[in-house]
Amino acid sequence: MRLGVLGLVGIAAMLYARHRFVPATFGETGHYRAAAVDAVASGKIQYAGAAVCAECHDDVAGKKAASYHRTLSCEICHGAAARHAEDPEAQKPVVPRERGAACLYCHEYLPSRPTGFPQIIERLHNPVKPCIGCHDPHDPKPSQVPESCSACHAQIYRTKAVSPHANLSCETCHAVDPRHRQEPRAFLPKKPTDREFCGRCHSKEAPGDREIPRIDLTTHGGRYLCWQCHYPHFPES
Amino acid sequence: MPEDTTRREMLGRFAQFPCAAMLLACCGPLASIAGATERKYNAKDHYYGMGIQVDRCIGCGRCVEACKAENGVPRQPFYFRTWIERYQIRAGGEVTVDSPEGGINSFPATEEDKDVLRSFFVPKLCNHCDNPPCVQVCPVGATFKSQDGVVLVDKDYCIGCRYCIQACPYGARYLDPRTATADKCTFCYHRITKGLLPACVEACPTGARVFGELKTLASPLRRMMRMSKLTVLKPSLNTEPKVFYSDLDGEVR
Amino acid sequence: MAERFEHLRAALGQVQGYIYPNEIELHWGLLVVLYPYITGLVAGAFILASLAKVFRVQEVVPTYRLALLTALSFLLVAPLPLLAHLGRPERSFEIFLTPHFKSAMAMFGFVYAWYLMLVLLLEIWFEYRADLVRWSQKERGLRRIVHWVLSLGSRSLAPEAIAFDKKAVYAITLVGIPSAFLLHGYVGFIFGSVKANPWWSSVLMPIVFLFSAIVSGIAMVLLLYYLTTLLRRRELDMKCLDKLASFLLYALIVDLSLETLDFIHRLYESEESIKILATLIFSKLFMSLTIVQILIGTIAPLLLLAGARFSSLPPELKRVAYFIAALLVQVGIFSTRWNVVIGGQLFSKSLRGLTAYKLELGGIEGLFTALALLVLPFVILFVLLKILPPWPEARADAEIGPPAPATTTSVGPGHETAKDATVV
Numbered sequence: 001m002r003l004g005v006l007g008l009v010g011i012a013a014m015l016y017a018r019h020r021f022v023p024a025t026f027g028e029t030g031h032y033r034a035a036a037v038d039a040v041a042s043g044k045i046q047y048a049g050a051a052v053c054a055e056c057h058d059d060v061a062g063k064k065a066a067s068y069h070r071t072l073s074c075e076i077c078h079g080a081a082a083r084h085a086e087d088p089e090a091q092k093p094v095v096p097r098e099r100g101a102a103c104l105y106c107h108e109y110l111p112s113r114p115t116g117f118p119q120i121i122e123r124l125h126n127p128v129k130p131c132i133g134c135h136d137p138h139d140p141k142p143s144q145v146p147e148s149c150s151a152c153h154a155q156i157y158r159t160k161a162v163s164p165h166a167n168l169s170c171e172t173c174h175a176v177d178p179r180h181r182q183e184p185r186a187f188l189p190k191k192p193t194d195r196e197f198c199g200r201c202h203s204k205e206a207p208g209d210r211e212i213p214r215i216d217l218t219t220h221g222g223r224y225l226c227w228q229c230h231y232p233h234f235p236e237s
Numbered sequence: 238m239p240e241d242t243t244r245r246e247m248l249g250r251f252a253q254f255p256c257a258a259m260l261l262a263c264c265g266p267l268a269s270i271a272g273a274t275e276r277k278y279n280a281k282d283h284y285y286g287m288g289i290q291v292d293r294c295i296g297c298g299r300c301v302e303a304c305k306a307e308n309g310v311p312r313q314p315f316y317f318r319t320w321i322e323r324y325q326i327r328a329g330g331e332v333t334v335d336s337p338e339g340g341i342n343s344f345p346a347t348e349e350d351k352d353v354l355r356s357f358f359v360p361k362l363c364n365h366c367d368n369p370p371c372v373q374v375c376p377v378g379a380t381f382k383s384q385d386g387v388v389l390v391d392k393d394y395c396i397g398c399r400y401c402i403q404a405c406p407y408g409a410r411y412l413d414p415r416t417a418t419a420d421k422c423t424f425c426y427h428r429i430t431k432g433l434l435p436a437c438v439e440a441c442p443t444g445a446r447v448f449g450e451l452k453t454l455a456s457p458l459r460r461m462m463r464m465s466k467l468t469v470l471k472p473s474l475n476t477e478p479k480v481f482y483s484d485l486d487g488e489v490r
Numbered sequence: 491m492a493e494r495f496e497h498l499r500a501a502l503g504q505v506q507g508y509i510y511p512n513e514i515e516l517h518w519g520l521l522v523v524l525y526p527y528i529t530g531l532v533a534g535a536f537i538l539a540s541l542a543k544v545f546r547v548q549e550v551v552p553t554y555r556l557a558l559l560t561a562l563s564f565l566l567v568a569p570l571p572l573l574a575h576l577g578r579p580e581r582s583f584e585i586f587l588t589p590h591f592k593s594a595m596a597m598f599g600f601v602y603a604w605y606l607m608l609v610l611l612l613e614i615w616f617e618y619r620a621d622l623v624r625w626s627q628k629e630r631g632l633r634r635i636v637h638w639v640l641s642l643g644s645r646s647l648a649p650e651a652i653a654f655d656k657k658a659v660y661a662i663t664l665v666g667i668p669s670a671f672l673l674h675g676y677v678g679f680i681f682g683s684v685k686a687n688p689w690w691s692s693v694l695m696p697i698v699f700l701f702s703a704i705v706s707g708i709a710m711v712l713l714l715y716y717l718t719t720l721l722r723r724r725e726l727d728m729k730c731l732d733k734l735a736s737f738l739l740y741a742l743i744v745d746l747s748l749e750t751l752d753f754i755h756r757l758y759e760s761e762e763s764i765k766i767l768a769t770l771i772f773s774k775l776f777m778s779l780t781i782v783q784i785l786i787g788t789i790a791p792l793l794l795l796a797g798a799r800f801s802s803l804p805p806e807l808k809r810v811a812y813f814i815a816a817l818l819v820q821v822g823i824f825s826t827r828w829n830v831v832i833g834g835q836l837f838s839k840s841l842r843g844l845t846a847y848k849l850e851l852g853g854i855e856g857l858f859t860a861l862a863l864l865v866l867p868f869v870i871l872f873v874l875l876k877i878l879p880p881w882p883e884a885r886a887d888a889e890i891g892p893p894a895p896a897t898t899t900s901v902g903p904g905h906e907t908a909k910d911a912t913v914v
Contacts, residue, residue: 002642003612010607014586022587023394031590032381036391037280043427046307047436072442076299080306105343106297106442112323112344112356113295117443158349234351315498317511334508334842361510370686376595377584396584397577399517400595406686408510408839412517414491417577474685490840 046080049073053081056088060138067139068118077102077137103131111155116184118142118152145181152184156233163234173197173232198226278430280384285424286479287438288447288461289360291486296321296358298340300437300446305341307425307436314338316411318422319362319437324488327352332488359489360446362437363388363409363422364470364478371401371410380419386451386479387426392418406471407478424448451479497848507843516835516847519855521575523831524863526677526699527824528568531867533674533700534707535561536610536666541737543663549733555880556718557711558614563871565606571863572598574854594680605673609666615640616658618878621885623647636877674703681830688763688841689770689834694752701745706823708738709816714871716813722881728805735812738819739795746788766841774836774844779829787822791815 025034053074054061064070075081078093096102100122109119126134134143142151149170150157160166170176177187192198195217201208203217215221221229230236304319305312321340325333329352337344340358365388372380372388379395382388395418402410402419413420425435429448433439438448449458458481465483471490482489498514505514539557541547573579589596622641626634675696681687682695712734719726756764771779791814798811832847850856 002644003615006642018587021583026378026588029384030381031378031588033378033391033394036381036394037383037389037426039391039393040389040423040426041278041430043308045428045431045433047303047428047439049433049439069442071444073439076303076440076442080303105299106295108343108346110296110344110346111349111353112325112358114292114357117295159351162349162351313495313498314502314511315495315514320511322508332842334840336508336511339511370684374593374595374684375590376593376598377581378588378590379584394581394584395578396581398575398595399577400593400680402512402517403835404684404686406839408512411512412515412577414494419577490842 045082047073047075048080048082048085050075052085056085064138067141069138069140097130097132099128099130103135103137109154111158113155115153115156119154120151121154141182149176160233165232165235192227195221195226202226280430283385283450284452285365285386285429286449286451286458286481287362287365287424287435288449288458288465288467289480289482290445290447290461290465290484291357291359291482292484293443293445294321294358294360295443295445296323296340296344297442298343299440299442300360301339301341303436303440304422307428308423310420311414314341316413316420318409318420319360322359322361322489324355324357324359324486325350325353326355326486326488328354355486357486359482359485360437361407361409361470362480363405363424364407364476364480365422365424367477367479368475370404370406370474370476374400374404376400383426387424387429388421389423389426390419390421392416392420395419406474406476497850501846501848504846505843506845507838508840509838509843509845510840513835513838514845516832516845518831518835519575519847520849520857520860521571521855521863523824523827524571524860525568526674526703526831527706527827528564528571528863528867529674529677530699530703530706530823530827531564531710532561532568532605532707533670533703534705534709535564535711536670536707537704538708538711538734538737540663540667540670543660544667547733549727549729550737552727552730552882553711553715553734555617555878556715557707558610558617559871559874559878559880560711560714560867561707562610562614563867563874565602565610566870567863567867569602570866571860574859574863594676594683597676601669601673601676605666605669609662609669613659613662613666614878615642616655616662619644619655620647620652633877640877671700675700681834686839687834688761689767689837690830692752694748695830698745698748698752701741701748702823702826705738705741705745705819708734708741709819709823712738712812712816713820716809716816718875724881724883726809728809731809731812732799735795735799735808735815738812738816739792739799742788742792742795742819746792749784749788763841766837766844770833770837770844774846775829775833778825779833782825783822783829786818787825788819791818791822794818 023033023035025036026032028034029037050061050073054065057074061074064072064074075093077096081091081093083091084093104122106117107119109121113119131137135141146152148157153170157170160168173192175190177189180187180189196203199217200206201212202215204214206212206214226232298321301317301320304310304317308318310316310318317339319339320336321344322334322336323340323344325347327333327350335344344358365382365386367382367386369382369388372382375381376398377394377396379391380388380401381391392413397412397417397419399412399419402412405421410419410421412418425433425437428435434448435446438446447457447461449456451458453459461483462481467481467483468485469478469481471478501514501516535557538550539554539561542551542554542557573582576582585596586599589599619641622637623644624647626637626641629637678696678699681690681699682692684690712731715730715734716726756767794811794815798808798815801808803811835845836847837844852858
């Protein structure tokens with residue numbers, strides 16, 4: 001009987017506590033405080049976004065929009081600038097002028113980057129000079145047309161350079177339109193299409209050095225094309 | 238956005254008239270602010286997801302930097318809302334994965350390795366699952382999936398038990414050392430509800446990250462979902478992630 | 491905070507292979523290891539008590555009240571490691587206000603409150619009620635007031651009231667057995683239901699937790715019975731100790747079988763996680779799993795118990811063997827909890843790397859805090875033993891009331907009675 005009274009008091013206290021202390025918006029849209037959504041949504045914006053920069057800096061933005069950096073947002077190099085967009089004098093965005101301040105994050109050579117992306121090896125490529133000395137960051141063309149394919153295809157170039165095909169230039173196998181160096185995706189190089197192409201060096205009858213491995217083109221490899229087994233940039237010997 | 242292009246075109250035309258140009262240049266930012274407050278945001282009209290095109294990621298780490306700057310994430314290399322992993326897959330089947338400081342300063346150069354067959358970068362972040370195990374295990378209801386499909390944390394309600402951090406199969410959560418509550422990627426909720434892109438998507442120079450709506454008709458995400466073969470991380474756990482990867486290698490966990 | 495960053499930076503240097511960047515911070519540390527250990531003792535001690543009341547194993551009746559008080563002391567301390575571990579302990583009441591029923595952890599509030607109030611406190615009250623009435627009648631001063639308050643003013647010593655007490659105790663214990671299972675089983679479910687973690691995710695986890703709990707609970711009561719009897723300079727009831735040892739042995743065998751089954755099952759299915767888990771077991775967890783948990787904590791006490799129990803050693807030697815076995819069991823069960831909680835966080839969910847756990851000495855998650863939390867239940871038990879003495883002689887002081895169960899003195903060495911022969 002006493003215990004029953006105690007029990008009832010306990011339950012009453014619990015019910016009162018639930019009524020009094022559960023937060024106001026809890027449960028409105030799910031098992032959470034609905035007010036939390038507004039709390040998260042009211043965070044401070046740090047990056048204005050590329051569209052906002054263009055509204056005042058339309059000249060630079062226009063030039064950049066036609067260049068290789070058209071998909072690179074301004075604030076990636078110049079830092080978060082929402083405050084600057086609201087009040088230009090209050091905050092001045094950073095201007096990265098030193099070598100390596102911004103450019104190398106993307107353009108330092110890493111073999112894991114996808115092929116076709118322009119990269120340089122920092123310690124070899126015009127050491128000490130700042131990048132913007134030769135390249136306009138808002139219209140980054142190379143200061144001269146790249147001579148070697150390695151400017152954009154460094155990983156393939158360096159792989160080939162230590163392979164048995166080291167002395168073959170890229171053009172030996174790939175027919176390259178000279179405009180490819182300036183508009184890569186518009187003028188794609190060609191690749192060989194038949195076994196006879198490789199046979200020009202590798203078939204038993206072909207002229208050339210005796211060191212070149214020879215195969216019987218009619219029987220070797222069945223119906224497969226050569227590069228379906230052998231990697232031309234580093235052919236196994 | 239169509240309105241901005243028109244504005245830019247107009248600015249160009251009036252550039253010959255300095256006064257008009259100056260006036261319009263000042264009106265620009267004001268106009269965008271006014272436009273932003275016109276329509277009140279209704280969460281029920283949206284359902285967000287993200288796409289990642291792995292073949293486009295160059296591992297520059299600008300997304301990691303932008304995320305930390307936008308969201309005030311602690312700068313130490315123990316707290317990440319998003320990060321980049323580098324995979325190097327060798328001829329014998331051996332796989333090396335690394336993520337130095339989450340990739341925030343890109344990656345150190347490695348020696349050329351003839352044994353490496355494939356090598357690539359994979360951006361990772363909270364997958365904002367449709368069946369989120371982290372939401373399931375929260376004992377108090379401090380983490381939840383919003384009506385627009387974004388998994389959020391109520392940092393004024395979280396008790397810091399860290400069960401959600403244990404339950405996430407992707408390692409997307411951490412404990413904010415300043416508030417002792419759980420924290421993670423919010424798809425930059427404070428930006429997307431105002432029509433902006435998440436900071437990481439804004440930052441990506443190659444378009445590897447694609448953000449959009451899963452239910453509306455035309456969006457970059459919808460296009461990616463049409464044109465690519467998509468995979469998600471750890472599908473066998475049935476978390477139903479809403480971050481879709483294209484060109485994802487089978488070695489990625 | 492700078493100190494924590496220093497620890498994390500040091501931990502970064504200890505990583506082998508690849509871990510997700512956020513995984514460098516190990517979230518559930520020593521305090522979370524303590525919680526299942528403590529609730530395990532509670533559940534195990536209660537199961538032992540139920541052996542006396544529900545299954546009517548007469549030999550263990552001398553430990554009945556002691557087991558209840560042990561369970562209570564540990565139960566009172568149980569929420570403390572959790573509270574200390576929370577990032578925001580001042581918000582812990584939210585688990586009672588808005589429990590998310592899909593989460594196993596939300597059960598804590600209810601299971602704990604139910605078990606504490608309705609099972610343990612009620613049972614203790616009904617068990618002690620008659621004595622509380624008698625004590626408050628006979629004593630003077632502070633003890634009288636304390637006992638009067640505890641009896642909640644109840645006065646009746648009539649046979650009907652006593653009979654009701656007995657029935658109530660039986661009923662509560664009956665309900666208490668599944669409640670004890672739930673109290674500790676849900677902790678096992680908290681780990682076993684995490685599909686993200688292949689070391690934890692297992693159907694067997696709640697069962698393994700439960701049997702480890704029973705093992706540690708019985709061992710703890712055995713230790714306490716041994717020590718308190720010696721400290722009071724009384725004779726140890728050898729039949730009781732033998733029975734405790736038997737149950738401990740059986741529980742150990744079941745526990746070991748379950749762990750072995752889990753191990754064989756994992757090896758046989760050989761899922762994706764097997765490589766990293768094998769590396770984990772043979773490198774980071776080798777000492778704590780193979781040596782401490784299995785060899786020292788399970789096999790050694792099992793052999794000791796079996797050997798002593800079924801041998802013809804003199805009782806004085808037998809009970810020393812039991813004591814040592816019970817101690818080893820405590821070490822073993824603690825390391826079981828360690829291997830589950832910490833072990834599950836030492837490998838990455840990418841299945842490609844291992845990290846390290848640095849145990850601090852001071853601080854809220856440090857060794858000293860853990861030791862203090864381990865000592866505290868014994869302090870509480872000491873106080874409880876003073877207020878609610880479970881000793882037969884305390885009851886024997888009563889003028890009226892049912893006779894206390896006879897404390898049989900230990901028989902001479904090598905002397906086996908017919909009764910002993912039937913006790914297995």
